[in-house]
Amino acid sequence: MASTATATSNPDKSGPAERKYSCEWRGCGQSFDRIEHLNRHKRRHTGEKPYRCLVSKCAKLFSRFDNMMQHVGIH
Numbered sequence: 022m023a024s025t026a027t028a029t030s031n032p033d034k035s036g037p038a039e040r041k042y043s044c045e046w047r048g049c050g051q052s053f054d055r056i057e058h059l060n061r062h063k064r065r066h067t068g069e070k071p072y073r074c075l076v077s078k079c080a081k082l083f084s085r086f087d088n089m090m091q092h093v094g095i096h
Contacts, residue, residue, distance in 0.1 A: 061085060 040052035070082035083089035
């Protein structure tokens with residue numbers, strides 16, 4: 022018989038009502054447990070890309086550091 026687990030059945034995961042940091046972008050409504058996750062999320066709305074590829078001849082920009090580091094691996 023297949024299990025039908027839901028997010029509410031996992032005590033380690035907090036639901037949206039328990040999250041402390043909410044996105045106030047009009048119509049968004051997402052919320053996060055950590056402020057850094059909210060700050061990362063906000064860049065989706067603003068389009069900000071503060072991380073530039075470390076390779077000098079590459080001008081690619083990224084909104085997330087981990088994505089930039091993954092990109093550096095292709096050089």
